[in-house]
Amino acid sequence: MLIAGNGIIDLLKVNNVENSQDNEKKTDGWEREVLEKVALAAITEQTRARRWGVFFKVLTFGYLAILLGVALYPNMKKEIGVDGKEHTAVIDIVGVIAEGKDVNADNVIKSLRAAVKDKNTKGIILHSNSPGGSPVQSAYIYEEIRNIKKLNPKLPIYAVVSDMCASGCYYIASATDKIFVSPASLVGSIGVIMDGFGFVDTMKTLGVERRLITAGAHKAMLDPFSPPKADETQYMQNLINQVHQQFITAVKDGRGNRLKETPDMFSGLVWTGEEGVKLGVADAFGNDSSVAKDQIGADRLVDFTESEEFFDKLIGKMGASFAHAISSALQTPALR
DSSP states (O other): OHHHHHHHHHHHHHHHHHHHHHHHHHHHHHHHHHHHHHHHHHHHHHHHHHHHHHHHHHHHHHHHHHHHHHHHHHHHHHHTTOSSSOEEEEEEEESOBOTTSSBOHHHHHHHHHHHHHSTTEEEEEEEEEEOOBOHHHHHHHHHHHHHHHHHOTTSOEEEEEEEEEETHHHHHHTTSSEEEEOTTOEEEOOOOBOOOOOOHHHHHHHTOOOOOOOSSTTTTTTOTTSOOOHHHHHHHHHHHHHHHHHHHHHHHHHHGGGOOOOTTTTTTOEEEHHHHHHHTSSOEEOOHHHIIIIIISOOOEEEOOOOOOHHHHHHHHHHHHHHHHHHHHTTOOBBO
């Protein structure tokens, strides 16, 4: 029995060893499988990360390329077609005329000088579509055109009106040799405006008390929260009358005896292009292409419009908006 017992014990030991080995094999197989799955997942993740990395690099490169293209576009645009052949330079007067806007004296004057400097420029067209704006900016451009004409008497400068050339825009156009319009264009508005609001009655209704401290009797002139004063209103009226007279003088100097003056000519009225030609406010009908071909003799149009650099505009946008808001709050006179 003892021997047999030992044999059974030995047999049990053998079975235990075999079971242990089987368990170890199963354990090893399970661990190996887990490791393989982890390694495969890591490889998959790396591949995915690599693909996303490539995607974002391409996206970033494309974005930078677009920014660069936008920044360089104005300069690139000017070079299109400039290859030694005669052309007509086109400069846009499109939008509100004001410092900080695309149409401002600095940009337009740079555009004019660049066009004049180009030896292949046979004539200049001011493509005009503007309701007007700052009398100061308009006057700067007006004087630049007059100076260019004195120095380059054989270089024609024409204004070509599309939809509208009113107030400050017409101020500028009157300096050119001729003004061309469409029969349905709107031209004129030779006047000055200063506008604002008064909230005195509103404050009374709401029970709001105005507390204002100034140093200087007229420092709060035309304050919208205080009742208007007759002497201050008259003072501002005299001021805009002076600006209006400057505008009238500029138009008369520019247009000369072509104007068929009427009592309402300088009242701020606008006319259609058809009526404008009859009154001498405009000269004839035409568009950019027809004027370039028939009047200047160079039907090739090249855009010389100077615009603010993209990044400068982006950085200065908030500052310019703030300045414009302050200017509006102070009720700066405008030709519109």
